[in-house]
Amino acid sequence: MNRVALSSWTGLPHTRIYPALEVALYAENPFAQPEATLLARGNGRSYGDVCLPSDTAVLTSRLQRIHSFDTERGIITAEAGISLAALLRITIPRGWTLPVLPGTGAVTVGGAIANDIHGKSHHWAGTFGRWVRQLELLRSDGRIRCSPSDNAELLAATIGGLGLTGIITWAELQLIPCSSAWMETRAMHFSTLEEFYDHTRTLEATAEYVVAWCDLSRPGRISGILSAASFCNDGQCSVPPTANERRFPPLPVSVFSRPTVRIANMLYRWLSSRGPSREHYTTVFFPLDRLPWNRLFGPRGFYQLQAVLPKECARDGVTTICERLWHAKLPVPLCVLKQFSAIESPGLLSFPMAGTSIALDVPNTNGARDTLRAIIADVVAAGGRIYPAKDVLMTPAEFQRMYPQREVLERWRDQRCCSQFWERVTCGIQ
Numbered sequence: 001m002n003r004v005a006l007s008s009w010t011g012l013p014h015t016r017i018y019p020a021l022e023v024a025l026y027a028e029n030p031f032a033q034p035e036a037t038l039l040a041r042g043n044g045r046s047y048g049d050v051c052l053p054s055d056t057a058v059l060t061s062r063l064q065r066i067h068s069f070d071t072e073r074g075i076i077t078a079e080a081g082i083s084l085a086a087l088l089r090i091t092i093p094r095g096w097t098l099p100v101l102p103g104t105g106a107v108t109v110g111g112a113i114a115n116d117i118h119g120k121s122h123h124w125a126g127t128f129g130r131w132v133r134q135l136e137l138l139r140s141d142g143r144i145r146c147s148p149s150d151n152a153e154l155l156a157a158t159i160g161g162l163g164l165t166g167i168i169t170w171a172e173l174q175l176i177p178c179s180s181a182w183m184e185t186r187a188m189h190f191s192t193l194e195e196f197y198d199h200t201r202t203l204e205a206t207a208e209y210v211v212a213w214c215d216l217s218r219p220g221r222i223s224g225i226l227s228a229a230s231f232c233n234d235g236q237c238s239v240p241p242t243a244n245e246r247r248f249p250p251l252p253v254s255v256f257s258r259p260t261v262r263i264a265n266m267l268y269r270w271l272s273s274r275g276p277s278r279e280h281y282t283t284v285f286f287p288l289d290r291l292p293w294n295r296l297f298g299p300r301g302f303y304q305l306q307a308v309l310p311k312e313c314a315r316d317g318v319t320t321i322c323e324r325l326w327h328a329k330l331p332v333p334l335c336v337l338k339q340f341s342a343i344e345s346p347g348l349l350s351f352p353m354a355g356t357s358i359a360l361d362v363p364n365t366n367g368a369r370d371t372l373r374a375i376i377a378d379v380v381a382a383g384g385r386i387y388p389a390k391d392v393l394m395t396p397a398e399f400q401r402m403y404p405q406r407e408v409l410e411r412w413r414d415q416r417c418c419s420q421f422w423e424r425v426t427c428g429i430q
């Protein structure tokens with residue numbers, strides 16, 4: 001058995017060496033190895049311990065093939081280890097795109113399903129899982145095909161199932177038409193939360209993709225820039241060539257302090273102050289893929305926390321979170337706001353709910369942990385949720401309150417699959 005060094009994208013928990021197996025479609029079933037508990041690993045783009053095995057990692061990087069692509073109906077069947085960026089390089093030149101895309105193209109199909117990811121299109125597309133037509137799961141007792149008509153409950157448990165129901169080997173996905181690799185973009189500044197909500201309503205009425213960057217560097221002031229984008233209609237479908245991923249070591253210290261964040265935010269505001277423009281989809285969807293963002297936080301790593309506050313109390317909830325960050329004087333180099341629609345997610349443990357989502361990157365400095373814990377407690381009390389894909393801090397009791405369906409997932413969990421996240425959040429309540 002191989003051994004690999006694994007961490008999450010944030011460097012928290014810190015890197016450790018794990019036993020690892022590789023899965024390939026027609027090779028030996030990894031569950032044939034006796035005893036060890038397994039966890040499928042995609043590209044490790046999760047910000048927390050959902051992507052860390054409690055014992056052995058099953059690497060999916062050999063699951064890269066496309067089984068079929070119906071270019072008439074926009075249906076593609078791809079193996080689970082292929083990245084979404086690689087899929088787009090195949091589909092966009094043929095006039096189709098994935099309806100839901102995260103902020104990095106490095107996420108795999110398996111990882112996108114297991115965390116039921118959302119994107120800038122939640123107002124019309126909902127989550128990734130809504131576009132899964134069927135998939136195959138490799139479980140300790142064999143292979144099983146799941147679709148809304150066959151093994152539907154297992155499908156629902158697998159969408160947002162955090163890799164615990166087995167290893168997804170391939171999935172059939174519904175695409176949507178697009179006739180360009182280029183997008184028309186526009187930006188609107190907001191200087192209060194009221195304006196954020198007003199402008200979001202305006203932009204979502206016409207734009208396919210909407211998201212807000214938020215500047216929290218001036219205590220008492222929630223301001224930022226809403227960005228909207230829609231595919232052009234010009235038939236120019238050129239895609240970038242495959243790029244080898246470059247790996248960078250962490251910088252010796254974090255570049256983020258309150259003064260540097262303030263300067264960076266001023267710069268970003270200035271750069272974003274131009275009018276409507278035309279940008280390639282890679283720039284619109286995957287801006288962080290152009291820099292080694294996670295390495296800028298230094299060897300101590302960082303936290304990302306993403307919360308959704310229910311519609312009724314979203315405004316107050318977001319304000320309280322910001323006040324806690326200001327009070328603790330924490331630098332927040334990245335804050336993203338997004339409205340989630342009422343479109344139901346198909347997964348048992350899907351994160352989105354109708355309301356406002358706020359995602360924060362916070363360097364791992366003294367005090368950050370306590371403040372983030374307090375924020376999680378506020379979110380739980382408000383009836384909101386924390387995104388498991390980005391969590392290292394929630395307690396078993398908090399998880400239970402936010403995700404009461406966890407007991408149903410536990411029933412569908414393959415007893416040979418486990419993650420550090422699942423051990424942490426279910427410890428003592430099983």
Ligand SMILES: Cc1cc2nc3c(=O)[nH]c(=O)nc-3n(C[C@H](O)[C@H](O)[C@H](O)COP(=O)(O)OP(=O)(O)OC[C@H]3O[C@@H](n4cnc5c(N)ncnc54)[C@H](O)[C@@H]3O)c2cc1C
Binds near residue numbers: 109116168
């Ligand atoms: C820069 C950046 C931006 C992001 N933006 C967004 C965003 O906009 N929206 C959003 O929702 N998320 C976002 N994320 C989080 C990311 O989309 C999820 O964490 C995603 O699940 C990571 O996929 P991965 O392939 O790297 O899987 P990993 O992180 O390796 O694993 C994630 C989970 O998927 C499971 N898994 C992976 N492959 C399989 C498989 N074949 N079978 C069964 N289970 C499997 C793992 O067991 C684990 O539980 C972002 C992450 C980064 C780094």
